Amino acid sequence: MTAKDTLAHLATALLDGSIKVIDCTGPLGPNTPLLKLPPEIADDTPPIEIHQISRYGDRGPFWAWNWLKLGEHSGTHFDAPHHWITGKDYADGSVDTIDPQYFMAPANVIDCSKQAAEDPDFLLTVDHVKSWEAENGEIQEGEWVLMRTDWDQYNTDEAKFLNADESGPHTPGPTAEVIQYLMEEKKALGWGSQCIGTDAGAAGGFEIPFPAHNLLHKHNRYGLASLTNLDKLPAKGAILVTAPLKIVEGTGSPIRAIALVAA
Ligand SMILES: O=C(O)C(=O)c1ccccc1S
Numbered sequence: 336m337t338a339k340d341t342l343a344h345l346a347t348a349l350l351d352g353s354i355k356v357i358d359c360t361g362p363l364g365p366n367t368p369l370l371k372l373p374p375e376i377a378d379d380t381p382p383i384e385i386h387q388i389s390r391y392g393d394r395g396p397f398w399a400w401n402w403l404k405l406g407e408h409s410g411t412h413f414d415a416p417h418h419w420i421t422g423k424d425y426a427d428g429s430v431d432t433i434d435p436q437y438f439m440a441p442a443n444v445i446d447c448s449k450q451a452a453e454d455p456d457f458l459l460t461v462d463h464v465k466s467w468e469a470e471n472g473e474i475q476e477g478e479w480v481l482m483r484t485d486w487d488q489y490n491t492d493e494a495k496f497l498n499a500d501e502s503g504p505h506t507p508g509p510t511a512e513v514i515q516y517l518m519e520e521k522k523a524l525g526w527g528s529q530c531i532g533t534d535a536g537a538a539g540g541f542e543i544p545f546p547a548h549n550l551l552h553k554h555n556r557y558g559l560a561s562l563t564n565l566d567k568l569p570a571k572g573a574i575l576v577t578a579p580l581k582i583v584e585g586t587g588s589p590i591r592a593i594a595l596v597a598a
């Protein structure tokens with residue numbers, strides 16, 4: 336089948352509903368959970384603000400529009416290599432310079448929802464990933480690897496979503512070894528999480544602090560955070576669309592993540 340035939344079949348399938356578009360994005364507004372870092376070491380993204388310019392009234396009789404105060408790393412978002420010091424020197428490491436070919440790619444969904452429900456500090460290991468590959472097929476070069484935890488169920492309550500206590504945040508994520516494996520052995524396109532960031536909540540205290548950020552961006556590869564509805568995606572076979580805004584020299588961007596899945 337030629338690429339032209341494939342596109343024609345895709346168009347038909349989208350219109351007849353045999354390929355569904357799944358929204359993998361959380362609501363973006365003043366109530367969207369935002370990362371809270373220890374105030375002694377870092378500043379945080381300010382709260383999201385949506386300001387009305389007009390709404391069909393005397394400031395714009397026929398139109399409505401707003402202006403936004405919005406951090407790059409807000410809500411469901413894309414992490415570019417420049418987001419981390421290990422990726423700072425890549426000429427194609429900001430959202431406006433990344434090859435757009437990467438913004439549409441196959442997705443592997445590793446279901447850790449039961450483990451995350453039992454242990455909010457659950458860490459995915461290389462053994463887990465290899466067992467998953469044995470059952471579902473190998474992760475191929477250029478594909479996303481997404482950790483399904485169903486953590487999106489908490490995304491309307493920042494305290495629950497961040498799940499922090501006196502010892503810090505407790506949310507699931509990958510071990511450094513998993514990201515190392517995905518980058519060096521599998522040459523994956525990147526790593527996605529349903530939590531506030533690509534790293535586990537406790538990752539600031541790991542031997543390599545924040546290893547997912549460190550290693551993904553060291554390899555000039557990408558992260559996705561605060562994804563939703565991964566429970567609606569198959570283990571393999573979905574195509575994920577993750578185009579960031581073309582923010583000049585941007586380190587990341589809120590996205591409307593969507594997945595194409597067979598009905
Ligand atoms: O990329 C993010 O939004 C994120 O999760 C993050 C940002 C800055 C510092 C630590 C982390 S962990």
Ligand SMILES: [Ca+2]
Pocket residue numbers: 487563564565566
């Ligand atoms: Ca869901």
Ligand SMILES: [Mn+2]
Pocket residue numbers: 408412413414418532560587
């Ligand atoms: Mn981010």
